Amino acid sequence: MNHRPGAFRWVVSLGVVALSLSLEMLFWLFSRRRSERITNKVLFFPSEVACVEHIFSPTLPHSHVCSLPHGVDTSFSRLLRYILSACYSLDLCLFSFSNMDLSRAVLLLHSRGVTIRVLTDKVYSAISGSQIGVLRKAGICVRCDASAVHMHHKFAVVDGRMLITGSLNWTLTAVQSNMENIIITEEPDLVQPFVKEFCRLWGLNDPAQYLSSKK
Numbered sequence: 001m002n003h004r005p006g007a008f009r010w011v012v013s014l015g016v017v018a019l020s021l022s023l024e025m026l027f028w029l030f031s032r033r034r035s036e037r038i039t040n041k042v043l044f045f046p047s048e049v050a051c052v053e054h055i056f057s058p059t060l061p062h063s064h065v066c067s068l069p070h071g072v073d074t075s076f077s078r079l080l081r082y083i084l085s086a087c088y089s090l091d092l093c094l095f096s097f098s099n100m101d102l103s104r105a106v107l108l109l110h111s112r113g114v115t116i117r118v119l120t121d122k123v124y125s126a127i128s129g130s131q132i133g134v135l136r137k138a139g140i141c142v143r144c145d146a147s148a149v150h151m152h153h154k155f156a157v158v159d160g161r162m163l164i165t166g167s168l169n170w171t172l173t174a175v176q177s178n179m180e181n182i183i184i185t186e187e188p189d190l191v192q193p194f195v196k197e198f199c200r201l202w203g204l205n206d207p208a209q210y211l212s213s214k215k
């Protein structure tokens with residue numbers, strides 16, 4: 001009879017250990033499944049030059065007239081696909097934006113009803129080849145940073161869930177000639193600070209606020 005409380009304690013301790021091990025295993029499985037599910041990619045540039053028409057028009061016949069290589073997966077074609085995965089919103093914070101294919105992707109999203117916000121540098125928005133005027137004409141909301149220091153960011157947030165950031169400006173030179181990098185991630189700990197920073201900069205460059213502060 002004297003052994004029973006000891007045996008009971010032993011069974012309880014064993015139960016506690018088993019439970020904590022199961023919880024730990026569940027947590028590990030959950031984290032593993034989560035990390036398998038979310039996107040975390042790195043792309044390097046310059047990108048191989050290849051035709052990207054099929055990304056814009058998936059039904060395009062293979063016979064279309066074009067001298068570029070086809071069916072090649074490049075850093076640029078991947079970048080385009082990540083951008084075009086936007087369903088609701090695309091926030092762009094770009095120092096320079098002159099790449100016509102990237103502009104085409106943004107216009108395509110706009111025509112699908114995706115809410116686009118573009119924050120860019122005032123001086124670079126006016127240089128020859130800049131796509132900012134094209135986006136504005138299409139009715140996309142653009143705000144320009146005119147502060148004394150450069151708004152030198154190059155990031156995009158897709159649907160508030162995916163961050164695309166790195167050294168790459170959205171120009172043809174950056175894509176095809178320069179050594180550049182971008183990271184594409186859905187890690188909330190990385191995405192959320194960029195969402196917050198975009199909102200802060202967007203508010204800071206609100207023309208209405210700027211005008212009222214000048215009165």
Ligand SMILES: [Zn+2]
Pocket residue numbers: 051052053064065066067068070
């Ligand atoms: Zn082609």
